[in-house]
Amino acid sequence: MIHQKQLIYTIIIGFFITIILGPLIIPFLKKLKVGQTVRDEGPKSHSIKSGTPTIGGIIIIISIFITSLTSGIINRDLWVALFVTLAFGIIGFIDDFIKVVMKRNLGLRAYQKLILQIIVAVILAIYKTSQSHEAINTKILIPFIDGQFEIGSLSIPQYLDLGVLYIPFIVFVVVATVNSANLTDGLDGLASGVTLIIAAFFGFVAMQEGFTSLAIFASAVTGACLGFLKFNSHPAQVFMGDTGSLALGGAIASLAVLMNVTLIIPIVGGIYFAESLSVIIQVFSFRLTGKRVFKMSPLHHHYELSGWAETKVVTVFWITTVILCLIGWLGLF
Template sequence: MLVWLAEWLTQFEPSFNVFSYLTMRSILSILTALLISLYFGPKLIRYLQRMQIGQTVRDDGPESHFSKSGTPTMGGLLILAAIVASSVLWADLSNKYVLVTLFVVISYGVIGFVDDYRKVIRKDSKGLIARWKYFWQSAIAITVAAYLFFTAQQPEETALVVPFFKDVLPQLGALYLLVAYFTIVGTSNAVNLTDGLDGLAIVPTVMVAGALAIFAYMTGNANFSEYLNIPYIPQTSELVIVCTAIIGAGLGFLWFNTYPAQVFMGDVGSLALGATLGVIAVLVRQELVLFIMGGVFVMETISVILQVGSYKLRGQRIFRMAPIHHHYELKGWPEPRVIVRFWIISLMLVLVGLATLKIR
């Protein structure tokens, strides 16, 4: 929005042209989202406390979590508001990739909001019925995938980038729909499963968003994409603004979510953030790299799948508790140790993902 205003003001004062630069707008996007989160965070927490919108803790969970019962939740509203506001202010709203991403942010946020609302306000411990949650996640993901597939204007937009291989760029054709669907829905649920400890999900999300910002910038730049031998997709560089908004909003939320947390993001935050990372990876054609960089999310998801599968097939559990961060808690690791070690693993995996830009 402010991009258009700056363009108009440039005819009167050339110095306003500075706001057309992507790097400047990226910095302003981070700062805007960060300041929104820091300013409105305490207000939201007080409101949630006053309305008694608190977290319900599982009876079979680690005993150390019982003290978390009643901690304000649905703090993801703060994250999403900061992301959307910052993106609207500093991104080019005529860019279809920005609009698609904001649609995913808001629509998955609505799904998470309904789920949280039923759990913490209506006191329905089940929240949104699982099949309906999955149905709406799927409907939105399929709609987005179909739109991107049928509006693609060049082959690179539907090709699969294989990390570490220079000349491997297979055309997916209709399989693009399947890849995009599983990337969006899978990442959404993976981040949701990871969000079980204070700050555990938000920091890897910020790291991955930062890396995707780099991928988006390189993919949307003809010179860099040719040099790095990655697909050149015009206008994807504008996604940098959304990625930096995620970084700012995430860091602002971490101010209140760090151990011991004053607020939890809830499904309204985790489902939306995961889906957003997924759709950005689809747009810049880095689904497989997202699988690497989001390794912590993948590990958490696989631990749940293995746990459920093993119990149903053999009647035995592999882990003391799933997702796997609870397993380490029950082994005696203090919560901060689990959190920081998972952060370190995330940083390492993000660096590996970034290395794929050059190692091919």
């Protein structure tokens, strides 16, 4: 059983590694002229951000790896979590590289990105089902159910066996989480702040449930995001880009899958999915009725155009995530 002090030490180490890496990598990104191109259809207030270095997610990924691998607590689960994080980070890096270096503004085509994401998600799902020591290979934990929950004649088990649907379900959850995290990365400090709170939540869940290496990994993600806020908070010196947002989404998804708490993601990651849902609603509404539900999507832009300062939107979304994680804790324990 890992002690909570070790999680705190890991967060602090991850924080300082990121703080050290930032001044080394950000000037390098500036020299490469990998500046962010702000979309014309975005809020006009964001025009001043044009040219800010992007692909800063490299800092986060390196920090997570160094912190995790120097912890002395390494097993297959940790390697898989690191692989998933890196794989999604590479997909994001390719997308960023095409956009900011090759100057093709759309980056990877949607189907190309989706195929690559599905491949990584399938690998994660297969690994989870292939663990011979795991007695619940194709079962998922249902939050807020303690033992066998009954409503009249209806009996709801604590674990639901999905059978052959398990792998498709996990793939859907992983891809949805990763892309939702990507959509959340639209304001200074938003994605990094929301993700560090969620990662801290999973760190304590892992500690509670005896997933020692995953507790270390989650703490490394927390520390890396916390340190990245030094450079990414308003006004941002660097953006994480798809390199960072896809990697962080992959990290959160892998933690949930490996600990078999995938159904807690829509709760603790409520901001992720509110952002994603706002885009889906906006698209369908406009195509069906020609009218927009939100002033702009994703959701954070709606609040900006409603008169909220960027920093207020970010702070409120952070606070919301803290509350959602507290609810999520009640759902598991």
